Amino acid sequence: MMLALRMAVRELRGGLTGLRLLAICLFLGVAALAGVGSLGAAIDAALAGQGQAILGGDIAFDLNQRPANAIERAAMRGEGQVSQIIRMRAMIARPDGQEAILSELKAVDNAYPLYGRLTLEKGAIADRPRHDEVALGEALADRLRVRPGGQVRIGERLFRVAGVIADEPDRLGSGFAFGPTALVTLDSLEATRLIQPGSIYNVQYRIRIPAGSDPQAAIARINAASPDARWEVRDRSNGAPGARRFLERMGQFLVLVGLTALVVAGIGVGNGVTGYLEGKRSSIATLKALGASSRTIFLTYLFQILLVAAGGIAAGIIVGALLPPVITAVAGDALPIPPRLALYPAPLLTSAAYGLLTALLFAVIPLAQARRVRATTLFRGELEPVRGAGWAVITVAFLIAFAIAGLAVLTAKEPRLALWFIAAAVGLLALLTLVGGAVQRLAALLPRPRHPLARLTLANLHRPGAQTSRLVIALGLGLSLFATLAVVETNLSGQMATSIPKKAPSFFAIDIPYDGVDRFRQIVDGHAPGADIVTVPSLRGPVVAVRDQRVSDMKNIPDDAWILRGDRGLTYADTLPAGNRIVDGAWWPKDYAGPPLVSVDLRAAKALSLKVGDMLTVSVLGVEIPARIASLREIDWDSMGLNFGMIFSPSALAGAPHSYLATITLPDAKGEGGGGAAIATQERAINRDIARAFPSASLIRVKEVISTLGDLLGQLSTAVRAAASVAVAAGIAVLVGAIAAARRARTYDSVLLKLLGATRRQVLAMQAMEYAALAFIVAFIAFAVSVVGGWYVAVHVLGLEWAPDWTIVLLTLGIGAFLTIALGLIGSLPVLAARPASALRQL
Template sequence: MHGTLSGSPAAPGRSGRLPLVLRLALRELRAGLRGFGIFLACIALGVMAISGVASISRSLTEGLAREGRKILGGDMAYSLIHREATDRERAVLGARGNLSAIATLRAMANAGDKGSGLVELKAVDRAYPTVGELVSEPPLPVEELLETRDGVPGAAVDPVLLARLDLKLGDRIKLGTADVELRAAIRSEPDKIAAGIGFGPRLLVSTDTLRATGLLQPGSLVRWTYRLDLPSNAASDADLTRVEAAIAREAPEAGWEVRSRVNADPRFARNIERFAQFLTLVGLTALIVGGVGVANAVRGFVDGKRETIATLKSLGAPGSQVVAIYLVQVMLIAGVGIAIGLALGAALPFVLAGTLGEALPIPIAPTIAPGELGLAALYGALTALAFAIGPLGRAHDVQVSGLFRDQIAPERRWPRRRYVVALVLAVGALVAISVATAFDRRVAMTFIAAAAGAFVLLRVVAVGLMALARRLPRPRMAAPRLALANIHRPGALTPSLVLSLGLGITLLVALSLIDANMTRQLTQTLPDKAPNFFFLDIPNSQAAEFDAHLSAEAPGARIQRVPMMRGRLVAIKGTPVAEIKAAEDIAWVLDGDRGITYAQSLPEGSKLVSGQWWAPDHTGSNLVSFDERIGRGLGLAIGDEITVNVLGRNITARIANFRRVEWRSIGINFVMVFSPNTFAGAPHTHLATATLPEGADPAREAAILRDTAKVFPGVTSVRVKDALEAVNDVVSQLILAIRGASTIALAASVLVLAGALAAGHRARLYDAVVLKTLGATRGRLLLAYALEYGALGLATAAFGLVAGSLAGWLIVSTMMQMDFTLALSGAVIAAASAVLVTITLGLVGTWRILSQKPAPFLRNL
């Protein structure tokens, strides 16, 4: 018999048969997948979350790449801040292909008595749009939309501005010192994404109209973008690199920011990757939580196969062969769950494109991503293996008699070394893949450490609860006495239930606190700290006059004003920024242009932490003060040199000191503050803030905006509340996506909890039969089980509240860099709901058990 089960030499003519282990595994699977519903759901949910997020991310990235020319408006784009390109620079660009230009800036649209509003002004030339189509209502050619009729130029407008200022098509508004006529509403703008987040509705005019408005003053915050459309026979990716290098050689100090169709919006692409990583970690959380459900299901599966395992062993099957048979079964079933998850995940981009494609602000190109799907499948397989090998390996060394006795007195022993090694390898592979594929490895390592810590701590909590229950005095009443015994008896549900429920409550509490803190930070804290207004592009010659106007308009207001220019870091310690690899939370400083200023004394809201501030009358070498955290992150020290490009000139300055900046105040803050002599004589404008003494008053704010726009038509006024609402809209969409992904993880938690209770069905059935035979009533048994589940639920909820609060604090304060408030109301409700669900699920299962007749089971004991 032993030789038969171990696999004797194949008989003649049967060499093509499957291996014995696989044949036995498949034969047992003929009975179906009963009992593996939760197993399948846990694996499928986790794999679907990971594969779906990865597929959507790839679809968005490919959509950006495929629509790169449309988004960019050409093959290449060269941007300058503050100034137009010189004739020579335009000639350098135009020699490579067809050239078109647009200008973007923020401005005030003044509608007279109807008020004024901030707009994102975009001025285009006759070639616009070079790629794609501007869709308007009524549909009109761009040239006809923007042409001058009866001395008044035309404009296309976002419908939001029409509604905000109670305007209609055909009305006129004042833009700077010029009148423009609103001739059409913008329905679709081909290059809208490239402009980033707008704080106001779009207003489209011609470049000639922009020049007539008087908004183009020396130092005005305007971005000029020159779009280059290469000849069709010289527009390959290699040609892009060649052209970029040639233009850099011919105009080395132009200071422009360069993009090409292959990276039309690199910042947006990186944000997609970052957000995808976060959602992938949420999906991985669902998979790991589901792994507990896998372990519970496998444990219940092994319990249900005791007689079969005992029979196989009594017939001579070695332990390794028994484990192999059931491991093959488990992995085949896991394969079914993985396939379901992959199918659902792969379909998500197509569903998203079909249902929301037109509403999405970014292009999506639904695609099947084999690499990402393969990675999700690997995650699922490794999770199934890691959580199944322990319960399966335990059956290897248990004797036949022990298998039968295990029903009432399970042995506690570690699996053999080979199974422990397999477990370690599977977990190690999961960790390695998670870190290797992470966009931010620090975040991935933090997640892994947190997950491992949660498992260890929950195991400690379970052991502690069992030890405490064992030492407590025995109650006199039968129901509490039975509940206390159930917590610590052999084969108790305590370890699996605490792990399942603890993970779910920790996740619920952490998500609740993160959600509450993000909402509070965006809707409550920031407006209290922030000024009421920002004023941009205040002409240097009118700065004092503007201060007097604002003081008269808002008596008692706190007014801050500083000179402001835009500049781009081009070198640090002599190294071009393109060659510098900075951490993700620092790299934004190197990307594009930054606001810069000069000051005689230390700016308000900053604290000097090292070095010395320069003298008010400093006339020596150029000096700069740098934000401490960012400077240290870039490896800078006092005395090091940086080079910035401002107004087309490269300016080098030496770091004189580091200062700590309070960025969250939304006041006037700069990464770099230069000594005044650095920009002596350079054209610039001023930036001002105004904080009203009485706080936010919509009517008063509207009057200030209206009157300021009349007196200073070239000054851009930004109401902070409006800017925050624009950001809130974006953040709300992100929160919605996070909640959607988190729902999957929470669903997995509920499934795992149900699985943990189902895994104890056999032991509960045995207890119920014996106790009912001894005279226990159904009501008394239900009370005992309710007390047991309630006690475990409350103890685990206390742990979950502490662990979830800690996790929420770490994420909010460390990763999100926001103030943390322990908003426990939502967290307590979440934990209480989880305990209620536990008791309900437990009693529902117990009711089914108690409804069984004892006789059929007593005959088989």
């Protein structure tokens, strides 16, 4: 072994020629996995370490449209310190009423925050808002053009601005918001008179339990004391479920990218090692002639490969460890939570293990073939056939592959996803291998063309020693990767096009008073005659029973049964709303006054196996209302209309106190002419006068919602591009490696053709035709793979709608195919430059 190690080191002193591809591919694969793992560990550590501050406590209880009663509050106080928060949407206006902005109004008590610290920016007149004072988010203060000491109107009350919020510790745990925060005290909220019967608001209780106490045990005791509370419960381990879901989806995608980079890098390693060892056949034969044993040959080149692999792996680990701080510095705003920067050994060691096993997997068979090179190769040269590796070596390769698969499954947060990916990768490699063999056999069976170049091109695809299978695998992986990423990327951009209709409303209005609907219509008509105004009653309440079973007694609620989770939006109507289609049952007559009936969303009904005639019971302001299902509806949720999962017959809910929701579609927004300036003027006037007339109502500009969603999708798109760039780099490296691995054989062919009178242009044209034919064949497979793989990643991993841009996908395939031909021709330039005499001496 020492002799083999010395020989390996001495040969490496001459440079890494031939093994650069091995180092590059391992570097890219390990860097991708180490970076993904380190970033995931850093974000997980941040969520775990800041879980209490993000949630605002150790335990959170959320109620819709009601505060906790005395029994519930007593149960919570029995577990620790309690803080109460009320959140609702509200319009914040300048004192002169000239401008009003939608905000997320947050009323807090003196105990807030239980964890973390509320801080205001420099220049604040107080450290936190007091009675009749408000702290504004920076964006809100800028848009209203107010500064500390100024005044704003909230509801029916003027507030002095205490300062601009610098740090709101539980902001991430509050979930999605339509506007910036406005923070007031609980006693100040009552003076605004924003909370009226039917108003939409959320009451939150945060509990700080003693150190060492078990949050789940405390939750169980509180629930036992208040079995009918029907609140949403979270603990510090899941303080920001929305952010965690986003991170989990991105984590799954990043794992797929990392594993893809590893598979692609493995093919590159195989190409690099094979090409390197093929170039060493004469050296190996010489060593054999001098008495070196097969074992010495095997160990010598194994040590070479391991030494170079160690360098690539070490460089990949260093880059992966540095990735979280680099991403935080460059694109930290795109992350929902700043990562906790530190060195995380687990993902780094795992990545190193992946790299080492990958290097061994794709090197063991070429090494076994190299150790069986005969001394007669010195005399027969390229005519000496390459001997097989043997079943023992193939068995070892399978064991290594099994170890890689086991490591991927055991270390993945989603083992099933990793298992499916491994199966898909193996299936794709098997498919490409079969395609490569089929292309060779088909080329051998086709009639020989008359044109010499075409005849030579066809012969190159099936002659002995042809690189067809190797090129098909490399090209197939590269093109499939490029096309799949194009499908995912275009789904992100296409999400907005499919989710936002061309005739979306200009405004959503919420919390319109029951007796103010006519006045609301007059204001809108006064500023925008001909505007479409749709108003619907709005109530909230939970489903408390399905058929004869109480929801509180259900042990397993299906994931798609969203109507059972918390309070739901409820309404009543005498006619079927636009954008809804009855698929089972029938709508009630317009003058129906019988027992309560309800129409249910088809998807929610399927999740609960509901059918027409079943009973649903909802609780509205503490009154339980059983209703029989009269129909199931298919809802166009993308219409951005006022859609409800449950619509009741008017007699069921008309007597309950409630407010109204409305949509406003301005005439110009419907495409009836006018200009952007006129629309903006109408919007400002409607916004101003509605805020004056109805302080409790809130107007949501649809374009602001679209902008917010666009920002979220933009963050996701940025993360996808950044992560995919590593895999793309690995794919390009594999293409280059496959071409480089075939250089020796092509040099031999080129020299012979030149000796027979072929020109450089003819040799180049022949190779261009060969690469073009392979790229054309592989492009069809890559397209099919991208459709299936892109659909799964976009729909099931990232949770997007299926809306790829096929033009861009096909263009990506075309560019990838052109890149393949270009790289092939560039790689052929050294072959064309080879001088026959020199090349023949080397061969």
